[in-house]
Amino acid sequence: MTRYLAGRVAALLPVLLAVGVTAFLLLHLIPGDPAAVILGPDASAAQVARLRHALGLDRPLAVQLALWLGRLLRGNLGDSIFLRQTVAQAIWQHLGPTAGLTALAEMLAIGAAIPSGVLAAWKRHSRFDQVFMSAVLLGVSIPSFWMGLNLIAVFAVAARWFPVAGYESPLRGVGPWLRHLLLPALALAFTQAGLIARMARDATIEILDEDYIRTARSKGVADAAVLLRHALRNALIPTVTVIGTSLANLLSGAVVVESVFVLPGIGSLVIQSVSRRDYPVIEGVVLFAAAVYVLLNLAVDLLYAVIDPRVRY
Amino acid sequence: MRVFGMNLGIRVLLIAAAVGLAGAGMARGAGPAAGGVIHVATNAEPGTLDWTASTATATRLVAWHVYETLFALDRNYDVKPLLAEGYSVSADGLHYTIRLRRGVAFHTGQPMTADDVVASLERWGELSGGGRETFTFIKHVTKVDPATIEITLNRVFAPLIDNLGDPKQAAIIMPQSLARAAGAQPARDYIGTGPYAFQKWEQGRQIVLARNPHYAARAEDWGGLTGRKVAYADEIDFLPVRDDQVRFAGVSTGEYDLALELAPDLYPQIKGNPHLTADIVKVFTWRGVVFNKARPPFNDARMRRAVLYAIKPGDLMAAVGPKEFWSLDPALFFPQQDALYTTVGKDVYNHQNLEKARALMKEAGYAGRTIALLATKDYAWNYNLSQVLVPQLQAAGFAVDEQVYDWPTLLSRRTKKDLWDIFLTGFSPSFDPTAVIFFARTWPGFYESAAMDDLLSRWGQTSPRDAAGRKALIEQIQATFYTDVPVAKIGNEYGLEVYNDHLRGYTSYFDVRFWNVWVTR
Numbered sequence: 001m002t003r004y005l006a007g008r009v010a011a012l013l014p015v016l017l018a019v020g021v022t023a024f025l026l027l028h029l030i031p032g033d034p035a036a037v038i039l040g041p042d043a044s045a046a047q048v049a050r051l052r053h054a055l056g057l058d059r060p061l062a063v064q065l066a067l068w069l070g071r072l073l074r075g076n077l078g079d080s081i082f083l084r085q086t087v088a089q090a091i092w093q094h095l096g097p098t099a100g101l102t103a104l105a106e107m108l109a110i111g112a113a114i115p116s117g118v119l120a121a122w123k124r125h126s127r128f129d130q131v132f133m134s135a136v137l138l139g140v141s142i143p144s145f146w147m148g149l150n151l152i153a154v155f156a157v158a159a160r161w162f163p164v165a166g167y168e169s170p171l172r173g174v175g176p177w178l179r180h181l182l183l184p185a186l187a188l189a190f191t192q193a194g195l196i197a198r199m200a201r202d203a204t205i206e207i208l209d210e211d212y213i214r215t216a217r218s219k220g221v222a223d224a225a226v227l228l229r230h231a232l233r234n235a236l237i238p239t240v241t242v243i244g245t246s247l248a249n250l251l252s253g254a255v256v257v258e259s260v261f262v263l264p265g266i267g268s269l270v271i272q273s274v275s276r277r278d279y280p281v282i283e284g285v286v287l288f289a290a291a292v293y294v295l296l297n298l299a300v301d302l303l304y305a306v307i308d309p310r311v312r313y
Numbered sequence: 314m315r316v317f318g319m320n321l322g323i324r325v326l327l328i329a330a331a332v333g334l335a336g337a338g339m340a341r342g343a344g345p346a347a348g349g350v351i352h353v354a355t356n357a358e359p360g361t362l363d364w365t366a367s368t369a370t371a372t373r374l375v376a377w378h379v380y381e382t383l384f385a386l387d388r389n390y391d392v393k394p395l396l397a398e399g400y401s402v403s404a405d406g407l408h409y410t411i412r413l414r415r416g417v418a419f420h421t422g423q424p425m426t427a428d429d430v431v432a433s434l435e436r437w438g439e440l441s442g443g444g445r446e447t448f449t450f451i452k453h454v455t456k457v458d459p460a461t462i463e464i465t466l467n468r469v470f471a472p473l474i475d476n477l478g479d480p481k482q483a484a485i486i487m488p489q490s491l492a493r494a495a496g497a498q499p500a501r502d503y504i505g506t507g508p509y510a511f512q513k514w515e516q517g518r519q520i521v522l523a524r525n526p527h528y529a530a531r532a533e534d535w536g537g538l539t540g541r542k543v544a545y546a547d548e549i550d551f552l553p554v555r556d557d558q559v560r561f562a563g564v565s566t567g568e569y570d571l572a573l574e575l576a577p578d579l580y581p582q583i584k585g586n587p588h589l590t591a592d593i594v595k596v597f598t599w600r601g602v603v604f605n606k607a608r609p610p611f612n613d614a615r616m617r618r619a620v621l622y623a624i625k626p627g628d629l630m631a632a633v634g635p636k637e638f639w640s641l642d643p644a645l646f647f648p649q650q651d652a653l654y655t656t657v658g659k660d661v662y663n664h665q666n667l668e669k670a671r672a673l674m675k676e677a678g679y680a681g682r683t684i685a686l687l688a689t690k691d692y693a694w695n696y697n698l699s700q701v702l703v704p705q706l707q708a709a710g711f712a713v714d715e716q717v718y719d720w721p722t723l724l725s726r727r728t729k730k731d732l733w734d735i736f737l738t739g740f741s742p743s744f745d746p747t748a749v750i751f752f753a754r755t756w757p758g759f760y761e762s763a764a765m766d767d768l769l770s771r772w773g774q775t776s777p778r779d780a781a782g783r784k785a786l787i788e789q790i791q792a793t794f795y796t797d798v799p800v801a802k803i804g805n806e807y808g809l810e811v812y813n814d815h816l817r818g819y820t821s822y823f824d825v826r827f828w829n830v831w832v833t834r
Contacts, residue, residue: 032721038360038499040368044442045728045755054498082360083516084501094517149558157562164563165554167518262554264517272517276360277721
């Protein structure tokens with residue numbers, strides 16, 4: 001187990017290096033210029049050139065890459081061009097809203113998706129199952145920004161239960177924090193719930209057709225026990241896989257939702273940095289996202305062993 | 314981002330907003346009241362708050378609460394003193410003595426002195442495009458006594474005071490130590506003399522300014538960026554909200570007091586809501602077609618004139634928004650800018666004539682070379698305009714290759730002389746002909762004209778007090794604009810801002826200001 005874990009973590013390094021170098025090259029090959037953004041539309045070419053020089057952006061790409069890699073090996077992601085902080089500080093500072101948003105969205109999604117998915121499988125082809133399948137289809141089809149705008153219209157503008165947008169730190173109270181995060185989390189959870197519920201239903205249906213379920217029933221085990229102890233536990237394995245990969249996707253969905261709801265998270269940081277060409281921040285966030293992705297996959301693999309005693313590392 | 318499916322969402326949102334506000338009765342206070350927080354939903358987060366370093370609107374509209382200049386525009390766009398008490402010019406026009414107002418202090422409480430002013434102006438001369446241009450005429454800036462400076466010129470330069478008051482190339486005054494420390498880089502400590510002081514900047518969330526307790530206000534009622542300024546609100550929060558539906562929703566619920574730059578299609582909903590006021594900003598921007606004059610075919614002025622005859626500005630502007638949001642006007646400046654406005658060129662502008670266009674193209678020897686037109690979908694107006702412009706150009710016989718990029722890419726490509734022929738842009742107001750950006754050789758478009766250079770240098774010799782001489786020159790400058798056609802003007806576009814009942818005392822200007830404004834809450 002420890003060896004397995006060490007191997008997997010070690011494999012992280014080449015992945016991050018490849019991602020980092022690719023991101024660096026792609027970013028610097030696409031046109032655009034942070035100096036022009038800082039100086040504004042009326043700046044002259046000479047002014048832009050001087051600031052580019054001051055920022056070190058006029059050096060050969062290979063030199064810039066070497067400098068960046070050198071810093072990276074020392075664990076330094078560099079300094080943001082625009083923010084008055086290091087890239088690591090910027091990521092750390094923007095992590096809170098994104099972590100809160102994705103965790104809340106995932107909880108809402110799982111809370112709604114697994115019970116309804118299992119129930120739909122149990123009552124296969126019933127009216128409930130039909131409604132369930134339609135809802136799932138809607139969930140995976142509706143873009144989260146559109147869902148977000150509608151949630152704002154109904155719950156923030158018409159009902160006034162929630163603020164239109166913005167963020168409060170949980171340090172200033174869980175209530176205000178939740179009030180600001182619930183609508184964006186719902187917008188995000190809708191798609192997520194669709195994906196998870198469909199997998200939960202399909203996996204449960206498959207399990208319910210297994211011989212050991214029939215055996216359990218024929219022994220007189222109660223329906224609820226069959227469903228919870230035998231079916232659900234086995235159906236969780238493919239479902240956890242979907243949850244794991246979709247949690248990573250949730251981060252990309254968060255980019256859009258954070259923008260609509262003005263949450264100062266990683267997604268907003270990415271959008272802002274891309275439009276300003278804040279290279280060090282974009283590179284840092286890409287690396288960070290890659291690490292999260294790899295670690296999430298690792299976590300899912302480890303979870304298999306917890307859920308299924310047959311899986312050992 | 315405009316997506317087909319969004320329309321329903323917008324409608325739901327607007328109906329809900331109208332219903333919601335109808336129920337919210339708001340108290341109407343009588344006079345100005347101190348206290349409270351003004352929440353402003355902006356469309357973009359600035360790159361810096363250093364107003365000398367950046368010409369961006371996002372920087373300016375926050376920074377001018379924090380920083381002040383020696384001179385500034387009044388409500389009629391005329392230059393008046395702000396931190397200066399007044400000035401005098403020697404008979405030869407080479408020595409400007411500027412007296413500073415006494416009792417002005419920085420946000421730190423430290424009094425503003427001539428040393429701070431000299432260091433700040435020198436930094437402006439190094440950092441700002443307009444400052445560098447102005448400093449080519451300046452021999453030196455010296456301190457006469459703690460409350461007086463002298464600017465010595467190497468040749469007569471009449472727009473000196475105007476340039477010191479230009480809000481787009483702002484000569485902000487900061488403490489000497491900070492000016493020296495920042496040098497040619499954007500400043501990192503935002504200390505000025507303005508009615509509000511910088512408090513904090515949480516990236517992606519808010520920029521907070523707080524009332525400056527040391528503020529020394531002028532007494533005059535000049536409006537604009539000078540005269541008496543009172544900081545009624547305790548705090549101004551600038552919140553970057555990218556989606557204009559969300560900005561509108563927030564101003565409807567009262568979470569924001571004012572929302573910037575809304576899409577004109579929201580205007581009917583704003584008009585129908587008694588709690589909201591639409592501010593149509595008429596001194597906003599004008600749209601134009603910029604030519605690359607550094608390579609064929611548009612290095613030939615006849616080809617540029619051909620485009621002027623090929624386009625139909627009314628149809629183009631209709632792509633930008635409803636009729637309330639634009640006007641057809643040949644001028645380089647806005648009608649509100651009395652001293653600079655003229656209609657010279659109206660016999661050429663908005664006179665589509667394909668025969669004339671084709672004749673000019675033939676005369677210039679145009680043989681169907683493909684024209685690279687740069688456009689972006691990042692801004693709806695840009696893409697929409699290009700969709701109307703391309704067929705208009707094609708109808709006249711131009712072969713056009715429309716290339717769509719993201720805005721930063723477009724900005725980068727347009728600086729390279731061999732990558733493009735045409736791009737569309739907007740020109741926010743200029744306050745002096747020498748400050749019109751596309752008259753500069755280095756600005757994308759690469760305009761070089763001996764006739765224009767001569768006119769601009771004569772403008773530099775003509776005293777602002779010689780109104781008739783200036784008027785004649787402005788007319789010639791605009792006439793040359795229509796013979797050289799460095800840019801083909803399309804039309805003036807208006808901006809749309811909205812504010813709610815909570816915000817009082819607000820007046821429209823080319824960009825938003827929140828001194829002399831209070832909130833009722």
